[in-house]
Amino acid sequence: MMSLNATRSDAQSSLGIIWAYRFDPEGVPTLIDRTTVPEVTPDTGFVWIHLDLVHSRAKDWITQQPWLPAAAEDMFVSPESHQRLDHSSGLVWGVSHDLVRDVAADSDMVGPLYW
Structure with a gap:
């Protein structure tokens, strides 16, 4: 391992x-x-x-992808973390919030997931 x-x-x-x-x-x-x-x-x-x-x-790689719509690129490289869902032909992207996993203890913190 x-x-x-x-x-x-x-x-x-x-x-x-x-x-x-x-x-x-x-x-x-x-x-x-x-x-x-x-x-x-x-x-x-x-x-x-x-x-x-x-x-x-990773952010440099994102900005160099010709297949990625400008709106998706902006979302991934921006510090903005409001929940949202967007799409284009053949692609879906967004931000959703979920509990942050803490291995040592229970957590009630929420963090953004970019996808």
Whole structure:
């Protein structure tokens, strides 16, 4: 098992990508190899890319994605955290609030989830 403090130097980690999955037409996920940066095009189907938005390179990566609508890009790089839901052809994005998980104790703190 890898330590949470381990240094990662693969292609995805260097961009703030925590993990990425590609789903086939039946909905079966396949983990995208960490040595490659996920490609998203209209013909790639459903791709879930989980980003660490605190990572400075994640925001840079977001702004370089030609398939991402400007409104979605603005939401991901902005500090704004009001709940919302938006969409374009083939893409849904938004912010929802959920309880922050605290491993050591119960928590009643709420934090934003960007998706």
